[in-house]
Amino acid sequence: MTGAGESGAGVIRTRALTKRYGSVTAVRSVDLEVRAGDRYGLLGPNGSGKTTLVRMLLGLVYATSGEIEVLGRRMPRHAREVLPQVGALIEEPAAYPHLSGRTNLALLDAAGPGGLSARRTRKRRVDEALEQVGLGGVGRRPVKAYSLGMRQRLGLAGALIRRPKLLVLDEPGNGLDPHGIRDLRELLIGLNEAGVTVFLSSHLMAEVEQLCTRVGVLDAGRLVLQDDLAALRAPTGRVMVDTPDADRAVALLDGQVERRDGDQLLVRPVVGDGAAGDAAGLNARLVEAGLRVSAIGPHQRTLEEIVLSVTGTGSDHVGESS
Amino acid sequence: MIRVELVKLFRRPRTWISLVLTCALPFIVAIFITITHLAPPPGQGSAFLSAVLQDGELYPAAALALVLPVFLPVAVAVVAGDSIAGEAAGGTLRYLLVRPVGRTRLLVAKLIAVTAYVLSVVLAVTFTAYATGVFLLGPSRAAAVGQAPGGTGGLPGGGPGIAGQAPTAGQAAGGAVTSLSGAPLSLLQLTERIGGAIAFITVSMLGVAAIALFLSTITDSALGSALGALAALVASEILVALNAATVVQPYLPTRYWLAWIDFFRQPVFWRDIQRGFGIQAVYVVVFLAAAWANFSTKDITR
Known part of the structure; x- marks a missing residue:
């Protein structure tokens, strides 16, 4: 795989990663392992710590204790080297509403390291990213005129614009209609086959079941399950x-x-x-x-049965709270 | 990154609207004065306004004095207060940071954008006011800056102060305007002095911007940080006007705000100008350091 590092091709690896907000422990001692080429689905009810975990991986939230390695480098210390190779969608997409989608992408592209040197290829990459997510014909309309699904697609285009080795997507299916969900799935599978490792979080088990090769389940901040989907869904003998x-x-x-x-x-x-x-x-x-x-x-167990069997009943209360 | 911030700033309708409105106020005032030929009597009203009927070229200074107390600080506080909090509220902050844009770099880029905004507003006011002054009020007739109409001599002790800043302008005005009144300023000198005034006002506004920028890193509400900065200024104004608060007055952010008026004295009266630059530099450094310390260690949860 593409430069994922020498040490066993771990693309994301955390050790005893913990985040406390005051007396609340949002993430406790998580040992995450995402390998190169994985399509990894992080499942868990709302409030189980998925977003906090994703934000720690990207250096937005600082861990209380534990270690994070992304693409073979420690985070957040090496954010400057690591993050240019990572495309991210964190909760909702965001854009400057009075500017067009194209301008938004161009500004985002210009903001990072190498923003100046990337200028020559910018227009082409912006066009390409818009094309990839199905926004090719959107033209110069300002983002405030976009539908929820279009914004989600634009957010995805933003994640793709630097041709990342790793995609970190937090709830990427939000706001998409069934067509959009299918487009997203096909896009992610296509990128994955081209060598991009995909890490996504979701509370929609059906979405993960259809897309992912490997799943982790977070429950009240703990990683209670992490395995290949094929192994989990092996026939039960019944x-x-x-x-x-x-x-x-x-x-x-x-x-x-x-x-x-x-x-x-x-x-x-x-x-x-x-x-x-x-x-x-x-x-x-x-x-x-x-x-x-x-x-x-x-007989094969569905992912839902597997997840429900490892998550405590208490998590339902947390899950419904949002 | 700096270029990106400038593009974002100047492609925002709000930037242009605030710019136009700030320039419009002196223009409206000039129209009224031209029509009525009723300038405020010397020592009352906004600084320099009493002199502009004699000398339209002095109108930029009068215009700056008009927008300084409220318009400029409000515009600057809104733009600076929005800089981080606005991005956080809109969700774009997290995408910038994972791009990745270093947090320190982002803060610096924001500061530069705010500085550019302040400079554009001040320059726009100066140039539109110069045009207004020359075309509407007519070029210099008396060629004597600060000459009071009717030959009554220098401004009385009240000086060209605005409520709250009366002590600043007053002290200096009492002694200096008389000598200034007779001494003509060449266009070059006038330009130099307006340049000095622009620099001074810009630095004063950067003090406001630093406070608003700091608050902007604390809250996710752009409005909250803008109003917070303005509240600090209002508090400062009240204390500056309060005799009982003399002890703290030299350290208040608005204490020397009108000291740039001293650029128009002959010779330039430097003491308050220097103190003003000094105190604003301290505010800028302290609040930027606080903003940096807070922002660089903050969990971005929006």
């Missing part, structure tokens, strides 16, 4: 059966049905017993017995 003859199926599979929900059964097939312990074997057995099967397949 079979989901959907059958209109659910009563007869329960009788037939005596003791093997773990859960019943209307016509849906969660079955743990017993190996042997004249059948293999998989969906195909179970299907053959049900059909042989004259039962109708409308759907059958190996």
Whole structure:
């Protein structure tokens, strides 16, 4: 991967990262690890510390204790070297409302280090970034005339304008309609395939499930889970059966049905017993017995089930507070 | 970064509106004086106004004296107070900082932009007032700066002060204007002295800007920091006018605000001008240091 550092290609790494605001601990002892090429989704209810964590990574909020490394360099000490390679969207996008989107991007581009030397390529990069987020034809309208979704796209364009190696996006789907969400997903996957590591925070599990390769779950400031999505969602060895003859199926599979929900059964097939312990074997057995099967397949937990199983019930109260 | 801040400042409608309004006030005053030929009697009203009917070229000085007490500080406090707090409230501050723009660098760029704004306002007032003076009131007739109409001699002790600053101008005026009244100023001398006055007023306004900039790093409310700075000025004005507060008066930010009038005496009366520069420099340094200390260690949570 592109210059992610020599030490095991860690793009973001924190050790025992903690932030206290007075007596409130917003983030406690988080060991985050985002590897080069990851599409990392940080999940957690509102108020679980996602935004504080993201702001610490970017040097906006200073940690109370612990260490942060981004692209192989310590933050916030090396912000000047690290941040030019990072594109960021932090909570809502922001722009100067009386200026056009194009002018806003140009000003943002000119503000950072190398702002003068980047002048020659600026117009092209601004056009390119606007094109990437689907704002190519937006022209000279001032930002105050933009819709919420357009502002979000403009914010994303701002994150892309310096062609970063790492994207840090806090709730990037906010304000986007279903079309916008799909465009965003395709854009991020495309960038990721071109070598950009994507780190995003969200409270929308479906969004993360469809986009990310790796997830972390924050609950009341603690990182309670961090793993590859594929590992988390590995088949559980159970079979989901959907059958209109659910009563007869329960009788037939005596003791093997773990859960019943209307016509849906969660079955743990017993190996042997004249059948293999998989969906195909179970299907053959049900059909042989004259039962109708409308759907059958190996059971996988949804991300939602996984997240809810590791977050405490108390977090719901925090979650609903915003 | 400095260029970016200047672009942001001068592409903002508010900047131009405040500029035009500040220039409009002396213009309106000049129209009234021209029509009525009723300048305030010497020693009353705003500084220099009594003299402008004789000498239109002196109108820039009169115009500066008109806008100094309220218009200029309000405009400067609003712009400086908005500099950090406005970016924070609009959310653009965090995007600038992760661009990354160093916090110290951002503060310096903001200060330079505010300075540019102050200079543009002061220069705009000076030039429009010069044009107004020459075309409306007519060029110098008496060629004697400060000559009181009707040949009554120098300004009486009240001086060209505005309420609150009377002690400053008054002290000096009593002694100096008489000698000044007879001594003609060449155009070059006048230009030099107006230049000096512009420098002095700009530095005075930078004192205001430093206070507003400091408050701007504390709060996310642009209005709050602007009003805070103005409150500090009003408090200072009240104390300057209060005899019981003589002990602290030399250290108040507005104490020497009108000392630039001394540039128009013959010879220039330097004491208050120097003190004014000194005290403003202290305010600028102290409040900028405080702004830097606060801003560079602050958690940006907006």
